[in-house]
Amino acid sequence: MSGAPQMQRLDAREAGFDAALDRLLDRLPARDEEVRLIVADIIADVRAQGDQALVEHTRRLDRLPCDDGAVPEIGRAELLAALERIPPALRQALEAARDRVREHALQQGLVGFEHSDTHGNRMGVRISPLDRAGIYVPGGRAAYPSSVLMNAVPARAAGVAEVIMCVPTPDGVRNDTVLAAAALAEVDRVFAIGGAQAVAAMAYGTETVPAVDKIVGPGNAFVAEAKRQVFGRVGIDSVAGPSEVCIIADGTVPPEWIVWDLFAQAEHDEEAQSILVAPDADYLDAVAAAIPAALAESGRAEIVATALSARGALIQVRDLAQAVAVSNHIAPEHLELAVADPDALLDGIRHAGAIFLGAHTPEALGDYCAGPNHVLPTSRAARYASPLGTYEFQKRSSIIACSPEGAAQLAPIAGTIADAEGLDAHARSARLREQR
Structure with a gap:
């Protein structure tokens, strides 16, 4: 220095x-048009060619030969082996961190409710977890086992049925600490792929990588742009x-x-x-x-x-x-x-x-x-935004149950508003419920 x-x-x-x-705070980078176009091409490629595109981009960007033509997946046995290889003190620290994150996450979940009106109509909110969540973990210059824990543990606390993870392994180097964290966080499947192609695979699915409902986790400019582009097809945590x-x-x-x-x-x-x-x-x-x-x-x-x-x-x-x-x-x-x-x-x-x-x-x-x-x-x-939490892996469904009396009471209200909007089928549908 x-x-x-x-x-x-x-x-x-x-x-x-x-x-x-x-x-000083004006630090949102201008959206790089070159990055946007590169990412759009990669996403389109993965959507069209699936595993073949993933293998080609992994060979080119991460310098992995993928000689068998298969998307590189890291099995549960290798995750557990990595857990055994890391120093005991590090394993104990990761276990303690996981337990503390999980304890906090279990306090956070959304809670459903129901209430009724005087006409016997029941309204409420039902909470259910996502079916499958995808976690992106950066690889290469640095290893972030903490990111594995912070993203996977709340998903598990929310009741997500399957958690998959993508982590790049440039030149085939797999970080034991990251893999150990995945084992401790009970990640179901881990793929050794990264970049925009990994985000595209999790968003749209390929022959090997299952499509998820939400993608979370940090990454470089290409990963951030890919998350931005697939949002809507899947949920994302943020473009950080x-x-x-x-x-x-x-x-x-x-x-x-x-x-x-x-x-x-x-x-x-x-x-x-x-x-x-x-x-x-x-x-x-x-x-x-x-x-x-x-x-x-x-x-x-x-x-x-x-x-x-x-x-x-x-x-x-x-x-x-x-x-x-x-x-x-x-x-x-x-x-x-x-x-x-x-x-x-x-x-x-x-x-x-x-x-x-x-x-x-x-x-x-x-x-x-x-x-x-x-x-x-x-x-x-x-x-306007909040930390990632258990609630990010849950969703709410509104519950409505009308009694005959309640429907008859609501029907003229709905019908009058539908008339004002020029939606006659809405109005007719509602008013039919006045005929008890």
């Missing part, structure tokens, strides 16, 4: 702050952007802790965003001063430095109330309340994917083992 990153300094008390903040954290600090947490919390997001990739909001200028200075020494210890220093320089910010505010207002505008994926009394601020937080309370609750614990899901809305989507 040559020099420490220069994080942008903003002051919420100054004119022009809102515009400056919006420029880079990871982000906003930290509100009152100066009671050691600056070094805050630096590493900022790094924990910045090390994901060069587009990640780390923002610190505090009323005390001296505290912001202290955090900035602690960055170079921490960077020298970071195993991903280049990525961290690039992310902090390009997307990071240190924001001074008038007080903690203004800090909350700034955070609500940011609507961050992760929000740390690194203050002495985080509960005093909690009621004011309206928009955040996950909220971490107090000095001893770093976002990193949420990424792996706290329990709540780490799949969260990004790019200000926390204004």
Whole structure:
């Protein structure tokens, strides 16, 4: 590294702050037309040729020979073998994380209900799980067993009958930790395919890969674009952007802790965003001063430095109330309340994917083992979206049962509205129920 990153300094008390903040947050990349066209061609290819297209794209993009012409599938025996090969301490950590995620997920499910009116009509909502869910897990440069757990465990908690997983294995390298996590999360089938072709296979089905009802999980630009294009044919969790954290600090947490919390997001990739909001200028200075020494210890220093320089910010505010207002505008994926009394601020937080309370609750614990899901809305989507949860793998059906008396009471209401809409069959259908 040559020099420490220069994080942008903003002051919420100054004119022009809102515009400056919006420029900092304007990080939704323009939709790449070349990526869109490439993905559209791959999807069309998989739809038309099925397994043959999957094999050809896997040979070309992941450098797998697939000499037998079959879509590479990783069997249950290999998943269990990987579970036996990983170090015992890692297995215990994955099991503990799985159990905590599952315990939290089991508290989340949607609940059906029924109610009746005075005419004997019954209305309600029935909850049922998806038949089959598909999980995409990135492969190649990094391994993410936590993504396996965070996506598969809630699906199982929801009662999904079958969970399949696609994970690329460039050059044939299969990551034992990812496969072990799939075994622990009770994934039914695992395919060693990735990219847009994997998303297309899960959306439309091939001779080998079954079509799913919903696709979840992160991926690169091609995976994100593929999810966007197949949405409607299947459900998706989101088209996610880079990871982000906003930290509100009152100066009671050691600056070094805050630096590493900022790094924990910045090390994901060069587009990640780390923002610190505090009323005390001296505290912001202290955090900035602690960055170079921490960077020298970071195993991903280049990525961290690039992310902090390009997307990071240190924001001074008038007080903690203004800090909350700034955070609500940011609507961050992760929000740390690194203050002495985080509960005093909690009621004011309206928009955040996950909220971490107090000095001893770093976002990193949420990424792996706290329990709540780490799949969260990004790019200000926390204004309207929620974390991935058990409810994402369930659906609601409305239940309506009319008694003869109730139908007779509702029929003239429906008939009158149908007349206004010019739908005479609707009106006739309803009014026939007046003839008890």
